[in-house]
Structure formats: structure tokens, C-alpha cells
Amino acid sequence: MTSVTTNAAARRHGAWRRNQRRLAPLMFVAPGALMFLVYVVAPIFRSMSISFYDWDGMGAMKWIGFGNYVELWSDPAFLESLENNLIWLVLYMLAVPAGLFIAIFLNQSVRGIRIYKSLFFFPFVISQVVVGLIFTWFYAPDFGLLFKLSQMLTGHGIAILADERYATYGIIAAGLWPQIAYVMILYLTGLNNVAPDQVEAARLDGAKGWKMLWYVIIPQLRPATFIAVVVTVIGALRSFDLVSIMTQGGPYGSTRVLSYYMYEQALSEYGYRMGYGAAIAVVLFFIMMVFISGFIWKMYRDETER
Amino acid sequence: MFPRPIQQRPAATRAAYQVALPVALILWLLPLLGVAMTSLKPAADMTQGNYFGWPSHLAWSNYADVFRNSPIGWYILNSFKVTIPTVIGAVALSCMTGFALAIYKFRFNLVIFFIFVAGNFVPFQILMVPVRDLTLKLGLYNTITGLALFHVAFQTGFCTLFMRNFIKSLPNELIEAARVEGVSEVRIFWYVVLPLMRPAIAALSVLVFTFIWNDYFWATVLTNGVSTQPVTAGLYSLNGQWVAQWQLVSAGSIVAALPPVLMFFAMQRHFIAGLTLGAVK
Structure with a gap:
């Protein structure tokens, strides 16, 4: 046995x-x-x-086909969120050249430069909630630093976050702060790996300054630029925390982005429209999929080349 | 090296650079310095409109007040309770997935890998309703476990990307040699590969710690209330209570930001290695 x-x-x-x-x-x-x-x-x-149902999250789900999507199309709040997402996407791209600029500025070997590099990187380590609070304070009407500054320059202070013309830009500026820091780190690592012999050879040929940067350095920074663009696009489209902390989508919904509008529709006090919220999320998902597919496609090419 | 090393430039340029460095840094960190200074101002300074001058005296008591009069201590404890298990879980799972995807050739290897990578980039909102639903059904809504479980699963995507590429760069001969010796696959993982993964584990641990500590969205979706909310969500609700008491908001913000900042300064090299995704070598 x-x-x-x-x-x-x-x-x-x-x-x-x-x-x-x-x-x-x-x-x-x-x-x-x-x-x-x-x-x-x-x-x-x-x-x-x-997203094909009318659903409050608890009761019975009612099939409505493309009903939610049809409604989205004529929903001004959705269209405004979409437009804001586009503004985010375009302005967030400033993080790439700005990060490169700071990286070049810091790519020296003088005493204490390591501490400088890490302090410049600092904003990325802090949570966006804290970044949002810091900038809210910076922009605050009556006593905020920026308000005072604009008062000095123009005679009347601008309360950025309370003004629907500027609020979105104010939030984007806050978001750029950590994003530039992230891009800077990517480029600092990239600059470290630029082939020194090529730089020397170009120098002997008389290349310097902008020419050197454009024709010799930036082509070699391609991998860093690629990652920088990917994380910046994703960061711009994922923006939620700052909007939620700084304005809650206001004033008059002017700072909503798709991620925030989705949350508002599905979970906040405005109601539990899960189906409608899901439809918004699906739209955002497909926008992001364009960029994600690009990333995967490049990875796939790299993999099969090896 | 680009740009040309400053040492090869005229003395005037060198001097200008030495001045420009601290000036640029102060401008860059101005918002943060402002908050740090505000956190040390006595309440009287704020009511008298001393928003930008030096504090009339250093009011460390703001920090004591924040801990004494608000549940921030609990929030921070919750943050640790969510963050530490997540780091352990996500890193452990991805050591295994990364190993499998890097070492073995099998059908769907690349497909699985790309699903991990793509999933890691999707907008959170497309997961929100179903994940909240699932968490409710499991009876884990508003619990630390529910939040940590989701974080472990989601972070596994990013960690797998990192681990797989890291293991792929290890010399394959090591594994082949072990196989020839008849070492079993499990033992190869444990005794050959895992010891070599230490730098990757360190990098991911710091990075995931920061990501999770700073998470705000999932904290608001999956938890509410003092007993479970981590410090990001907690700070937001405290901000509502401390209307216009900026010295408290500032002190609270700094306290909430401290753990990942300390982590970063302690493990800087690893942190940066992780962030560059191993792609810019």
C-alpha cells in the first residue's frame, strides 16, 4: 500500500x-x-x-444601446471637458523642452551639483494633493503671491482659480511643475549616455551651441525623448488629482476634464449615473489607446529586432 | 559631454554659473519654500496679513497642533498600512511574472507582457465602476485590504515591465549553466536569479512606495472616513475644515509629503533607475 x-x-x-x-x-x-x-x-x-446601460449602481440595469454616447455628443459639459483635455495635452508638452533645458543647465560637474539635481527633482516626489494645495495657496485671492504680483503689475489682482478664463491654465501650470522635474531626470540620464567621441568629433568640425544640440545631441537623446513624451501624454490625460483639489471642476465647470467629469457623473453628489460615467471613461480610454498602441508598437519592434 | 564642461569656460562664465545655480533653485522651489515658511508662522501673523514676510517667531506648535487637533496621525498610519503590503505584494508578484516572461519562450509570452504594459497606462476611470463594484461585493469597501488588493494588482503591470526587462539583461549563460547542472527551475529562480535582482527590487520598492503613498484617486473611490483613509484623501478633507488657516494646511501638507521625500533622498540612485523605466540605459 x-x-x-x-x-x-x-x-x-x-x-x-x-x-x-x-x-x-x-x-x-x-x-x-x-x-x-x-x-x-x-x-x-x-x-x-x-456604458450601454442606464444604471444607478444599485438598481436594475436598463439596456439603452448607444443612448449614453448619443447624449454625450450633445452634452456641453462633456464637450468642454474634452476641449480642456486637449488644452492639457498641448500645454503639457511644454514639459519636454523645459525639462531638456533644465537638464542641460544642470549637466555639469561642479561641487554640490548632485544635491542641486535632486532638489530640482523634488516636486515629482511630492503627492499631487500637496502640489495642488501649494498652488492654491500661491494663487489665492487677496493674499496669494501671484495675486499680489498681478496687483502690482496691472493695478487689480487676478484670482486665477476663480476666473473661468484662466483657471484651467492655472491648474496646468501646477501640473507642469512636477512633470518638468520628471522629464528633466529622464534627460539627465540620457545626457549621461551621449557618446563623448561623437560630441568631440562634432566639436572638431566646428559644431557648437544650438547646432550641436539639434544635430548631434537631440538625435542621441531619442530614447529619452520617447519616454518623456509617453509619460507626459499619459500624465496630461490622467489629470484628476489637481482638478479635484484645486477647483473641483469649477468655476461653472470650466476646469473639468474627462477624468473628473466621469467621476462627478458616476460617484459624486451630482448622482450615481454609472452607465453615463462609464461611457465617458470609454471615450477617454480610446483616446489613450492611441498613444498606448504607439508605445506597444515601438516595444514590439524593439523586441523583434533583437 | 554636452554642454561643454564649465571648467573649460572663461572665469566670468564659471562665476555666473555658480550664482545662477542657487538662484534658479530658489525660483524653482519658491512655492514649496513659501509653504514651508507658512507652516512655521504663528496664527497671529496670518490674521495681521503677514503672508510673505518672515514669521514673527518660529511656531513649531503648528505641527503639534496638526497632530493634536486632527486625525492626521491616523491618516498617516493608514497610508503605511496600505503602502507597505502593496510594495511587498506587487514586487513579489512581479519578480515571478518578470522571471517567467524574461526567461521562458512560450506561446503568448509577448502578448501577456504587452497586456501588463498596456494595462499599466489605462485611465483609472475605465476601471473605477467595476473595481468599486467588485470591492463592494467582496465586502472590502472602505477597508485597507480592499484598497491594497487593487493597488497590488495594478502596480504589478508596471513592475512586470521593469522586472522583465531587467532579467532579460542578465547573462543567459548563468541560467543555462544551472540547467546543465540539473538545478530545478524553481531553484534557479530562487538561488540564481533572485539574488541578482536586488537592485531592481530596491528600485521598484522605492518607486511603488511613492506611487501608492501619493495615490489620491483610489483612496477617494474605495475608502471614506478616518479609520481607513490614507493621508492624501485625509489631507483633502482636513483642508475643508481648516478654511483659511493656511499655517495648518501647510504644516499638514509637509507632514504628508515627508515619508516619500525621505525615502527618495535615502534611495535616490534606485529611485531614478526605476523611473527611467530601464529604457534609457
Whole structure:
């Protein structure tokens, strides 16, 4: 009896031995993949399906086909959010040249430069909630530094966040602060790896300043630029925290972006319109997918080249 | 090296650079310095309109007040309770997924890898309703566990990207040699690869710590109330209570920002290695 079971165990052990090269990857990938499937992949499809329903999150779900999407199309708040997302996207791109500029400025080896580099990077480490509070204080009417400054220059102070003409730009400026720091770090690492012999050769040929930067350095910084653009686009489209902290979408909804409007529709005191919220999220998702696909496509090319 | 090293430039340029450095830094950090200074102002300074001058005296009591009169201590504890298990969970899972995807050739290898990468970039809002629903159904809404579980799953995407590329860059001969010796796959993972992954583990740990500590969106979606909310969400509600008491808001902000900042300065090299995604080598 005992010998039979040990035999079976040995055989099973043998099966594992023989097949472990085939089974091991499955075993190693399964726990992580399962978690990711349940919490990330499946919810994406679930959201897509919810977007075809009228649903308050608790009661019965009512199928309305493309009803939510049709409504989006004529919803001025949605269109304004979309427009703001576009403004975010365009202005956020300033982080790329600005980050490069600071990186070039700091790419020296003088005493204490390491501390300077890390202090310049500082804003990225702080949470966006804190960044939002800092800038709210900076912009505050009556006593904010910027308000005082504009009062000195123009005679009347501008309360940026209370003015629907400027509020979005005020928030974007706050967002750029940590984003520039991030891009700067990417470029500092990139500059470190620029081939010194090429730079020397170009120098012997008389290249310097802008010419050197444009024709010799920037082409070599391609990988850093690529990552910088990707993280900046993603950052711009993900913007939620700052809007929520600084204006809650106001004044009069003028600073809403898709991510915030979705949250407002699905979960805030304005109501629990989960289906409608999901439809907004799906639109945002497809906008982002354009950029994500580009990223994946480049990775795929790099992988298959190797 | 670009730009030309400052040492090769005329003395005047060198001097100008030495002056420009601190000036630029102060301008860059001006908002932060303002907040740091405000956090040390006595309340009387604020009512008298001394918003920008030096504090009339250093009111460290603001910090004591923040801890004494608000639940910020609880919020910070909650943040640690969410962040530390998430770091351990996400790094552990991604050590395994990264190993599998880097070492073995099998069908769908690249597909699985790209799903992890793409998933890591999706907007949170597309996950919001179903994840909240799932968390409610599991009875984990408004619990630390519910929040941490989601974070572990989501961070596994980014961590897998990083780990897989890191392991891929290790010399393959090591693994081949171990196989020839008849070492089992599990032991190869544990005794050959894992010890070499230490720098990657360090980099990811610091990075994930910062990401999770600074998360605000999921904290507001999956928790509410003092007993579970992490400090980002907590700070937001405190901000509502401390209307116009900027010295308290400032002190609270600085307290909330401190742990990731300390982490960053302690582990700077690893942090930066992680951020560059291993792509700019």
C-alpha cells in the first residue's frame, strides 16, 4: 500500500521533472496575471458593457444601446471637458523642452551639483494633493503671491482659480511643475549616455551651441525623448488629482476634464449615473489607446529586432 | 559631454554659473519654500496679513497642533498600512511574472507582457465602476485590504515591465549553466536569479512606495472616513475644515509629503533607475 503511493508520488514528481520547463512559466506567471486579469483587464470590458446601460449602481440595469454616447455628443459639459483635455495635452508638452533645458543647465560637474539635481527633482516626489494645495495657496485671492504680483503689475489682482478664463491654465501650470522635474531626470540620464567621441568629433568640425544640440545631441537623446513624451501624454490625460483639489471642476465647470467629469457623473453628489460615467471613461480610454498602441508598437519592434 | 564642461569656460562664465545655480533653485522651489515658511508662522501673523514676510517667531506648535487637533496621525498610519503590503505584494508578484516572461519562450509570452504594459497606462476611470463594484461585493469597501488588493494588482503591470526587462539583461549563460547542472527551475529562480535582482527590487520598492503613498484617486473611490483613509484623501478633507488657516494646511501638507521625500533622498540612485523605466540605459 505504502509502496504504491510512494510510487505514484515519484511518478508525479517525475512528470514535474520532465515537464518543468513547460510548467514553470505558467506557475510563475499565474498569480500576477490572475490579479491583473481580475482588477485591470476584466474591468475594462465590464466598463464597456456598462456604458450601454442606464444604471444607478444599485438598481436594475436598463439596456439603452448607444443612448449614453448619443447624449454625450450633445452634452456641453462633456464637450468642454474634452476641449480642456486637449488644452492639457498641448500645454503639457511644454514639459519636454523645459525639462531638456533644465537638464542641460544642470549637466555639469561642479561641487554640490548632485544635491542641486535632486532638489530640482523634488516636486515629482511630492503627492499631487500637496502640489495642488501649494498652488492654491500661491494663487489665492487677496493674499496669494501671484495675486499680489498681478496687483502690482496691472493695478487689480487676478484670482486665477476663480476666473473661468484662466483657471484651467492655472491648474496646468501646477501640473507642469512636477512633470518638468520628471522629464528633466529622464534627460539627465540620457545626457549621461551621449557618446563623448561623437560630441568631440562634432566639436572638431566646428559644431557648437544650438547646432550641436539639434544635430548631434537631440538625435542621441531619442530614447529619452520617447519616454518623456509617453509619460507626459499619459500624465496630461490622467489629470484628476489637481482638478479635484484645486477647483473641483469649477468655476461653472470650466476646469473639468474627462477624468473628473466621469467621476462627478458616476460617484459624486451630482448622482450615481454609472452607465453615463462609464461611457465617458470609454471615450477617454480610446483616446489613450492611441498613444498606448504607439508605445506597444515601438516595444514590439524593439523586441523583434533583437 | 554636452554642454561643454564649465571648467573649460572663461572665469566670468564659471562665476555666473555658480550664482545662477542657487538662484534658479530658489525660483524653482519658491512655492514649496513659501509653504514651508507658512507652516512655521504663528496664527497671529496670518490674521495681521503677514503672508510673505518672515514669521514673527518660529511656531513649531503648528505641527503639534496638526497632530493634536486632527486625525492626521491616523491618516498617516493608514497610508503605511496600505503602502507597505502593496510594495511587498506587487514586487513579489512581479519578480515571478518578470522571471517567467524574461526567461521562458512560450506561446503568448509577448502578448501577456504587452497586456501588463498596456494595462499599466489605462485611465483609472475605465476601471473605477467595476473595481468599486467588485470591492463592494467582496465586502472590502472602505477597508485597507480592499484598497491594497487593487493597488497590488495594478502596480504589478508596471513592475512586470521593469522586472522583465531587467532579467532579460542578465547573462543567459548563468541560467543555462544551472540547467546543465540539473538545478530545478524553481531553484534557479530562487538561488540564481533572485539574488541578482536586488537592485531592481530596491528600485521598484522605492518607486511603488511613492506611487501608492501619493495615490489620491483610489483612496477617494474605495475608502471614506478616518479609520481607513490614507493621508492624501485625509489631507483633502482636513483642508475643508481648516478654511483659511493656511499655517495648518501647510504644516499638514509637509507632514504628508515627508515619508516619500525621505525615502527618495535615502534611495535616490534606485529611485531614478526605476523611473527611467530601464529604457534609457
